[in-house]
Amino acid sequence: MxxxxxxxxxxxxxxxxxxxxxxxxxxxxxxxxxxxxxxxxxxxxxxxxxxxxxxxxxxxxxxxxxxxxxxxxxxxxxxxxxxxxxxxxxxxxxxxxxxxxxxxxxxxxxxxxSANEAVPGLGPFDGPGHSLMSPPETEEAAEAWKRFLDDPGPMVIGSAPGASCLGPAYEFAFEVDHALRRRNARHLVPITFVTPEPVLGHFGVGGMGRARQFLEGEFEERDIPYHTSAAVSKITDSSVELADGHSFESCYSLIIPPLxxxxxxxxxxxxxxxxxxxxxxxxxxxxxxxxxxxxxxxxxxxxxxxxxxxxxxxxxxxxxxxxxxxxxxxxxxxxxxxxxxxxRPLFVRCVMDLGDRAAHMMADPVRPPRNRASMSVGRRWLWAKRAYARYFLSNMRSGRTWLP
Ligand SMILES: Cc1cc2nc3c(=O)[nH]c(=O)nc-3n(C[C@H](O)[C@H](O)[C@H](O)COP(=O)(O)OP(=O)(O)OC[C@H]3O[C@@H](n4cnc5c(N)ncnc54)[C@H](O)[C@@H]3O)c2cc1C
CATH class of the missing domain: 3.50.50.100 (FAD/NAD(P)-binding domain)
Structure with missing residues (x-):
């Protein structure tokens, strides 16, 4: 034209x-x-x-x-x-x-x-749940986390049916676990992870390399019981309920909503x-x-x-x-x-914070079957994640759109 x-x-x-x-x-x-x-x-x-x-x-x-x-x-x-x-x-x-x-x-x-209407209680502004899906919701989650540390109790972290942004639930669970251990307060906080994924590490893309095996091991090592194919159906001030009748006590619930x-x-x-x-x-x-x-x-x-x-x-x-x-x-x-x-088919690269380390994951293309999928874990990825956040911000501010 x-x-x-x-x-x-x-x-x-x-x-x-x-x-x-x-x-x-x-x-x-x-x-x-x-x-x-x-x-x-x-x-x-x-x-x-x-x-x-x-x-x-x-x-x-x-x-x-x-x-x-x-x-x-x-x-x-x-x-x-x-x-x-x-x-x-x-x-x-x-x-x-x-x-x-x-x-x-x-x-x-x-x-x-955030389609918070999908599950009664998804929050924070529509219900008692907390969320990381936007800056205002995250600021609320941060304030609630500070209050929670003064009066800790059981937590439920995970995603609701139909969610697509599943990574942040894992990151939050690992970061919380790490922060509580550093304070010697982990024994006061039973953490339960609930996800609609059929297996851990499905991420809505059918899995990524050996993510399932890694995440299962990591949750077991950290005493975080997990429930896959879980359909969260209600969040209250003191519980997270599943459609199959399970109910978990929770005084801080962070459930990623469907979008x-x-x-x-x-x-x-x-x-x-x-x-x-x-x-x-x-x-x-x-x-x-x-x-x-x-x-x-x-x-x-x-x-x-x-x-x-x-x-x-x-x-x-x-x-x-x-x-x-x-x-x-x-x-x-x-x-x-x-x-x-x-x-060019989309590919995905991400670094998941594990608290003390991080996991780098790559899948190309993102939809299976793939030419490549890899996963690597170490402290160096945590440093890389922190450095990349600063680098990306400075690039975007000055109009450079380079992508690794
Ligand atoms: C907690 C969290 C962690 C994440 N971690 C990662 C990660 O590690 N790696 C990764 O690759 N991705 C990650 N993501 C995903 C990533 O943030 C999203 O893919 C990305 O933000 C999508 O960008 P977007 O431009 O499509 O939309 P958004 O980021 O949602 O932005 C939408 C924009 O549209 C504007 N807007 C909306 N409606 C209107 C309107 N009516 N009029 C004018 N403006 C409007 C908003 O102000 C905003 O500027 C994460 C997401 C979350 C929530």
Whole structure:
């Protein structure tokens, strides 16, 4: 699509997907002819994978975030703070703060909404449970953790049926175990782990290398009883209940919820499916609208298998950055009139904090069968995870979108 006038590209969302897409588009397209605008409800980019460290009191929200406006303005990208309420795919406009912003190309990267309504008691703002799924929820979890340390008791940690972001539940369980041992208080806190996964380490991707064997051994060694294919059905102030009748005493429950798409997607006719996820092709282009792309958690995906209790396919930050870079390349090709680069299947790389060490896991492609899957454990991965968080933040702030 060759154009003589300025092409207007609007990016919705300022996290892994939106910020990567905006910076990558700016790198690929000259400033004179392309206007890039990023709309975000949040004024900061937050390195979400570090939220468990905030919940444990090791870091503050300021340590893991930066201001979007200064990052974007230095690259000539306009920042519009505010909550988009509707996308009109016919008029090609986004409604935000009483204004209609026109676009030629739109990238939707609005992430998730925690579907806390799925299980009574999922919290923190809808029920007594705690959560790590967003900065405000994590700050609440951190305050509750401080209070819990003064008056410890049983804990239940895990994920609800249909969850897709399962890694943080494991990380939190290991970090809690480690923190309590260091205080000589582990004997006061029976920890139970519950997960909808058919086996530990399934992660919604059918397992990763020897993750199952490793996690089973680790939980056994740390005296953390675990229940797989567990369907959490209710959380109260003092218990976590399963659909099969099991009930566990708990005075601090952290259960990862299933996710839904952002409200702006559900409330914009034709943009998403009923759960609020956006259907895309292999290039992350909307299946109906050629000029609309979607990346990250907002993308509709199918589960890799059908276990007895549903587990959904995860979209990690690492995968989100791959999607955003691919979508930016496709938009640049649409504008310049070139061919789309052949799609590369997503791969995943992540480092799980175990408290005293960390586990590096890699699966390529993420959906089995795979060419490669590996796992390695050691203290060096904990240092690597800490260093990478700082490195990623500094790269993103200055518009570099390199990915290991
Ligand atoms: C506790 C935790 C730990 C994690 N650990 C890892 C890890 O170790 N490695 C890894 O790769 N991934 C990890 N992830 C996953 C990773 O954080 C997500 O994949 C990533 O945040 C997805 O990015 P996104 O841009 O799709 O959406 P999000 O990060 O959810 O961001 C959505 C953006 O859209 C904006 N937005 C939403 N609605 C609107 C609206 N209506 N108008 C304007 N703006 C809007 C929001 O303000 C936000 O900027 C973790 C996730 C959690 C919760």
């Amino acid at each position: 060759g154009r003589t006038t300025r092409t207007r590209i609007v990016v919705l969302g300022g996290s892994f997907g939106g910020l990567t897409a905006a910076h990558e588009l700016r790198r690929l397209l000259p400033r004179e002819q392309r206007e890039i605008t990023l709309i975000s409800r949040d004024r900061s980019f937050v390195f979400i994978p570090s939220l468990p460290w905030v919940a444990m009191g090791h870091q503050t929200m300021d340590d893991i975030s930066f201001d979007l406006d200064s990052s974007l303005s230095s690259k000539g990208i306009e920042f519009v703070p505010g909550e988009a309420t509707a996308v009109d795919t016919q008029a090609r406009t986004v409604a935000v703060g009483g204004k209609e912003i026109e676009y030629d190309f739109l990238v939707v990267a609005t992430g998730h909404r 839904a798409g952002a409200r702006v997607v559900t409330e914009s006719p034709g943009l998403g499916n009923p759960k609020g996820f956006v259907p895309v092709d292999d290039y992350y282009r909307h299946t109906e609208f050629d000029n609309v792309y979607a990346v990250g958690v907002t993308v509709a995906t199918s589960p890799v298998d059908q276990p007895p209790v549903p587990v959904n396919f995860p979209k990690t930050g690492h995968m989100t950055v791959q999607m955003a870079k691919a979508a930016a390349r496709s938009i640049a090709a649409d504008i310049r009139g070139g061919e789309h680069a052949a799609p």
